[in-house]
Amino acid sequence: MTQNCSIPPILLTNTACFFDVDGTLAKIKMRPEWVMIPKDIKQALCTLSVITNGALALISGRPIVELDNLSAPLCGPVAGIHGAERRDAQGKLHYVILPMNIKTVLRQELKKSVSVFSGCHMEDKGEAFALHYRQGKNYHKQMLAIAEEQVKRYPELALQLGKYVVELKPASVNKGVAISNFMQETPFIGRIPLFIGDDLTDEAGFKEINRLQGITIKVGPGNTVARYHLNDVEHVHKWILSIAKQHKKHFIKTKHSVLEVV
Numbered sequence: 150m151t152q153n154c155s156i157p158p159i160l161l162t163n164t165a166c167f168f169d170v171d172g173t174l175a176k177i178k179m180r181p182e183w184v185m186i187p188k189d190i191k192q193a194l195c196t197l198s199v200i201t202n203g204a205l206a207l208i209s210g211r212p213i214v215e216l217d218n219l220s221a222p223l224c225g226p227v228a229g230i231h232g233a234e235r236r237d238a239q240g241k242l243h244y245v246i247l248p249m250n251i252k253t254v255l256r257q258e259l260k261k262s263v264s265v266f267s268g269c270h271m272e273d274k275g276e277a278f279a280l281h282y283r284q285g286k287n288y289h290k291q292m293l294a295i296a297e298e299q300v301k302r303y304p305e306l307a308l309q310l311g312k313y314v315v316e317l318k319p320a321s322v323n324k325g326v327a328i329s330n331f332m333q334e335t336p337f338i339g340r341i342p343l344f345i346g347d348d349l350t351d352e353a354g355f356k357e358i359n360r361l362q363g364i365t366i367k368v369g370p371g372n373t374v375a376r377y378h379l380n381d382v383e384h385v386h387k388w389i390l391s392i393a394k395q396h397k398k399h400f401i402k403t404k405h406s407v408l409e410v411v
Contacts, residue, residue, distance in 0.1 A: 165201065173345050247319055267285055296315045307322075324346070326357075343358070343365075343366070344365055364376070
């Protein structure tokens with residue numbers, strides 16, 4: 150159950166940081182392509198990555214290519230499409246791939262099924278398909294029914310609910326599995342994990358972090374297994390900037406130069 154008390158002090162040199170993106174680092178927009186992360190937050194994330202010796206990863210339903218564009222100049226460990234795509238700290242890519250015949254059928258049938266509902270659209274993520282209805286909020290039941298039909302048809306798929314979106318993804322992936330994989334690798338291994346997220350898609354991540362006795366932070370309203378709470382994206386930004394500011398007097402030697410942490 151989420152606590153209203155303050156998030157406990159964080160010792161970054163012993164912490165592994167995991168961040169959701171939409172609704173956590175960035176405000177949710179009517180269309181996914183309209184989302185952005187403010188420049189000062191991206192710089193602060195770079196600072197945290199240096200302080201944690203690279204033990205910072207973005208965990209999102211977006212593909213990795215979109216996450217890299219959104220978070221640049223940050224470019225490190227990342228899990229995209231709920232973990233179907235994952236780049237480890239050494240830059241190695243790991244994939245969970247749906248059979249091509251299933252993807253071909255889904256791409257055609259989902260696009261056709263969703264197109265009849267005004268304000269709804271299908272997003273092809275490659276290894277997952279998202280049925281968005283933020284501009285057609287009355288069509289939740291219809292989007293859910295379309296997705297459930299495909300899950301019954303293909304056991305390789307799992308249904309993932311989110312904020313005004315229903316997704317079809319590989320059944321073996323979720324944010325908890327992605328975090329577990331990172332926590333078994335350098336530089337994450339042996340650290341106290343921390344995960345901040347806002348949506349139903351983040352609950353699997355919260356459960357895994359709780360299992361590892363880490364720090365889980367839910368953004369915004371809603372039932373959750375996270376232990377701590379931040380009101381909204383603005384409060385997430387304030388928290389990130391305050392953590393970075395606490396280390397402003399530290400100087401971190403990097404491979405190329407000496408950076409002042411700001």
